[in-house]
Amino acid sequence: MRRPQLEPVPGLPNRVRIYEVGARDGLQNEQQVVPVEDKAMFVRMLAETGLETIEVTSFVSPQWVPQLADASELLAILGEEGLGRHRPVLVPNERGLDRALEAGVSAIAIFGSATETFARKNLNRSVAESVQMFAPVVYRAKEQDAWVRAYLSMCFGDPWEGNVPIPQVVDAARRLMDLGCDELSIGDTIGVATTGHTKRLLEALVEAGIGIDRLAVHFHDTYGQALANTIAALQSGVTIVDSSAGGLGGCPYAKSATGNLATEDLLWALDGLGVETGVDLKKLVATSVWMAGQLGRQSPSRVVTALGESV
Known part of the structure; x- marks a missing residue:
């Protein structure tokens, strides 16, 4: 299988931790419901590639995200493979937290919004009310010694409010x-961010007291800028990048949100730059080719398209 020519560039981190979101963020936006056995196989195949952190599923209401209604069943099938600090699940509220803790989860993620309109559409609450809802979730999770991530949506633009x-x-x-x-x-x-906007926002967050080591970036590729913005973030000191195997995903509440940055496209770039990830590109391409077959369509990842026949 072809590999990129190694040409390191100064100013980049030596290692990046990829936060794989394909099994949750990727599959939640699919029109068809993927069988739970296939989801379990997908998580296992992702783990085999060397991906350290894999967000497994979401304990949201099946009414809103029916694609992930099988969260408890999936974790039961995976057993220890689906649990631990590196297997987070998304929870929207205390009810979701209860279900997650009952399943043995020890890492969770909550999801807020930078804009009022999206907070209303996604959580049926204002930004302030959302924070109030999350407060007991985080408190109780930390009481159980769980690791907690926060997602913040609409950081670069909002389809209803415009520039943020x-x-x-x-x-x-x-x-x-x-x-x-x-x-x-x-x-x-x-997916409307640009490299300059990315760097300025990260600077502002650090100036506000949020350490760069606690910041991750999550770019969608609507305008083809996800990889460029990610490299700009790495140049700013970020070492955690969200991506989705095969470029799966989007957002069911924002129609203009197309797929996530493909993990394979990210890996190709990082491999060429000499940035370590611990992930096997060949195995990951094979995994995404397999999942594309289960979904009955081609992967939107350029690297999967280029290398798919060689794995």
Whole structure:
């Protein structure tokens, strides 16, 4: 299988931790419901590639995300493979937390919004009310010694409100981190970010007291900018990147949110730059080719398309 020519560039981290979201964020946006046995196989195959962190599923209401209604069953099938600090699940509220803890989960993620409109559409609450809802979730999770991540959506633009001022994003981010979260993922939910915007927002977050080591980036590729923005984030000191195997995903509540940054596309770039990830590109391409077959369509990842026949 062809590999990129190694040409390191100064100013990048030696190692990046990939936070794989394909099994949750990727599959939640599929029109068809993937059988739970196939989801379990997908998680296992992802783990075999060397991916350290894999977000497994979501304990949201089946009414809103029917694709992930089998969360408890999936974790039961996976057993220890689906649990631990590196197998987080998304929870929206205390009810979701209860279900997650009952399943033995020890790492969770909550999801907030930087804009009022999306907070209403996604959580049926204002930004402030959302934070109030998350407070007991984080508190109780930490009481159980669980690791907690916060997602913040609409950090670079909102389909209803347009441009989102950087101070507004920083304020929303600070509110979530003040709850006691361990990590914050900054989301470009509709894929409108640019490299300069990325660097300036990260600077503002650090200036507000959120350490760069606690920040992750989550870019969608609507305008083809996800990889460029990710490299800009790495140049700013970020070492945690969200991506989705095969470029699966989007957001069911924002129609203009297309797929996530493909993990294979990210790996190709990082391998060529000499940035370590611990992930086997050949195995990951094979995994995404397999999942594309289960979904009955081609992967949107350029690297999967280029290398798929060689694995």
